[in-house]
Amino acid sequence: MGPGPINADPRVLRAMSAGLIGQFDPAMTDYMGQTQELYRRVFQTRNEHTLLVDGTARAGIEAALFSLITPGDRVLVPIFGRFGGLLREICERAGAEVHVREIPWGTVFRPEQIAEAIAQTRPALVAMVHGDTSTTMLQPMDGLREICDRYGALLYTDVTASLGGNPFDQDELGIDAATAGLQKCLGGPSGSAPASFSPAAVERIGRRHSVEAGLRDPGQFPSEHRIRSNYFDLGMIFDYWGATRLNHHTEATSMLYAAHECARIIVTEGLAETIERHRVHGAAMHAGVLGLGLRDFGEAQYRMNNVVAVHIPEGVNGDAVRADMLTDFAIEIGTSFGPLHGKVWRIGTMGYNARRDTVLSTLAALESVLVRHGVSVPRSGGVEAALDSYRGAGNPA
Template identity: 65%
Template sequence: MTHPVNPPARLLMGPGPIDADPRVLRALSTPLVGQYDPWMTRTMSETQELYRQVFGTGNDGTVLVDGTSRAGIEAALVSLLAPGDRVLVPVFGRFGHLLVEIATRAGAEVHTVETAWGQVFPVSVVEEAVRRVRPKLVAVVQGDTSTTMNQPLDELGAVCDRYGALLYTDATATIGGNPLEVDAWGIDAATAGLQKCLGGPSGSAPLTVSPRAVEVLHGRRSVEAGIREADDVVAEQPIRSNYLDLAMILDYWGPRRLNHHTEAASMLYAAHECARILLDEGRDAVVARHATAGRAMTEGVQALGLRVFGDLAHKMHNVVAVEIPDDVVGDAVRAAMLEDHGIEIGTSFGPLHGRVWRLGTMGYNARKDAVVTTLAALEHALRRAGHAVPQGGGVDAALDVYAGASSTVGTPSLVEVSA
């Protein structure tokens, strides 16, 4: 006997995914139309314009890749890197290693610089590596949720430009909740996902590429692209993926609408609504809301006597890593949070697995009631596990942060949501 899909009620306060905004869930349930229906193509064009604003760019090459955020990463790297191309990856957490793996699978000659987890790179270190390696592409994660660190990018575009390199960033964990200015910072390619600060489900990967990056893509036309355009000129090193061939994806989203795949309509609707909601609230206001929620969570766990991991000056707004006290079992506390309170928090990877909990304050959950509820539940779970904590300390500290914040920073349009 089968059963209908009926998930349990959860408050997702880990590093992502998070609870999707109810307006996004409603968009997912709306009717499907054909991929070349005028309404559909108009909605695709609207979505492109929305994400230009979200990314802070005027790039024509701003599209959605149908797949999770990793599909966007792979589309960018596989399409921009030909076998033998040099790529430099500054690694400061798990997802830097992911960029290394994908670039290696693309046949690139991969060079890395590494720093301790919990730290970021000074621009001088990256520049020295670029000068030494002379890469075609520098690929860097903006915010690595495994460590909660946010790598400054505002000077890296100028560094790459001086040495003739392209700059790519994975902004999955940061976009919407932290500043990101693709054009102003000289970023040639950026990819993201919906499931963190954008407040949607995983399954669509917003992506933008600069005109300079588009030129690289056009130099790697695939066999199929040549056939579709009745063009006999095919690159010597075509893009190694068909589905993730970014040149063909741009053609599909471009004015000619050359067929490549059938657009995932429901995910398009969700992505459109994520961007619309963010821009309706205002990019700066959303970043400020995430900053306030992140500060409230950080000061809340500190008021419970817990230590925060990493360089706080370079922490993402939307995730805090908390060192697990020696007298408790980290997974047991996480299980109690889930079973007793319906709240999910995360652990981490690699050298931080079992050493920290990761608490997220992002998207629809970057709001006061979610932060306070999580801190109250964490205090209770710690006390039940035998760890002494100041009664009410975390909640009071978080409320003090909110009391001191601007009255314009608070909740993501909850009145509209409940209407």
């Protein structure tokens, strides 16, 4: 019950146990095509280039940024948590001239702040996190497309922590590139990175794609225009997933099965219904921790549906509480990073764990451990507050 990874849905684990098949078996390529279509529905996009990058969520981030950035490009990275800092580092490693704007953790950027930063820096790319689990904040993306268009900038966002549990319509928001991971709201294991790219992003990548289907001579291209990674060269990955079926790498078959099943479950439940499930159970968890007398962290109106941060009570060893939760109740909650390390707990309700029983069990366990650590809490305050929240939502399971 931390900020991810979470328990994978048993249906995903069963899908992963299916037998392996060859990467160019018609059944395999058909399954790849099904997976692409399912993720178009999850990202809410018509983008042809919607696919998987083999590797953890960070593999998707690196593929997108290394393929979109030509060394020397100006890139704007607005940072409101730890994972914005990660984007900054990756952009620097890609050779970008990185311009950073930072705000206090627990807040989000207002459109005028981003507009001012874009006007000042004139970037080729704006790279920012949608939901940053280090702070539990969800960055509003409305209006950013219009701001980027004024200055000819592409817009990338990391939706690892938010996709499937919070509203995100890639086409409506005008996001050029978005990458995610399975291990949070999508309800799977870490190891596959769903990603989707707009025609404008594909055109930018295509200009840098030095080897198409292995037919071009790399020597005729200036080295600074070549994507600096072979594995993360999206031009070749596009060819691998496209009609040419470039033999770029061997697809991680079991992870393909997992990613397919994650998306199938969401589409079957309904994307709107999945997001609402995360909202309802996240709201119950939020009500429950307040019912225990804990203080929540950050701007409440911008909190993600799927994770809440609470201040650790004064004089309490936060890591000891987490250890007792894990040892005595087999429930994991998270700490945080940087300026919040040792100051807040992060409690998630996401994917398969966005359920009534997990919320109530976590709150009951947390109450027991807090009492043992000398914290005065209202008796059954967390569980009762969560139940009140559920009653207000129509008592969902």
